[in-house]
Amino acid sequence: MTRVEDAIGRHIEPAFDSSWDEQTKLRWKAALVAHDTGLTIRLHPHGGPGGHIHYGLTIGEINEGGQSSLSVGPYPHAWDALTYISIGAEAVQRANPSRQVP
Numbered sequence: 001m002t003r004v005e006d007a008i009g010r011h012i013e014p015a016f017d018s019s020w021d022e023q024t025k026l027r028w029k030a031a032l033v034a035h036d037t038g039l040t041i042r043l044h045p046h047g048g049p050g051g052h053i054h055y056g057l058t059i060g061e062i063n064e065g066g067q068s069s070l071s072v073g074p075y076p077h078a079w080d081a082l083t084y085i086s087i088g089a090e091a092v093q094r095a096n097p098s099r100q101v102p
Contacts, residue, residue, distance in 0.1 A: 001031040022075040026055060029082045037089035040064075041082070048074065057081060 004013050016028060023045055030041040040061050048054030055078035060067040072081040 001028075001035050003035070022053070026075065026078050026082070029079060030057070033082050033086045033089075037086060037093070039085070039089055041085070043078070057085075059085060 002013050004011055012032060014028070016025070018025075020028070023043070026043050030043050033039065034041045039059055042058040044056035044058065045053050046056060052074055054071070054073050055075070056069060056071045057078065058067060058069045070081060072078045
């Protein structure tokens with residue numbers, strides 16, 4: 001994933017495609033958050049109630065100071081969790097400018 005700046009403006013490549021399945025959409029969102037924050041984010045799909053897919057997220061690396069795992073639930077909850085992770089990471093970066101993403 002990259003942010004491209006051209007004559008039209010700034011955009012993400014690959015662009016989001018609403019026809020993707022939910023897991024692909026979440027992987028795209030996780031890659032966007034990772035790109036923008038410098039965090040390592042892994043998505044873990046698993047079975048949930050009624051046979052619906054639920055998702056977990058792992059943020060960080062054990063060998064780089066720690067790792068957090070979250071069980072966030074179905075697709076809309078996982079999408080929201082990624083948004084909140086991004087907002088939180090950006091707030092930390094603004095509060096601690098010396099910790100900016102390289």
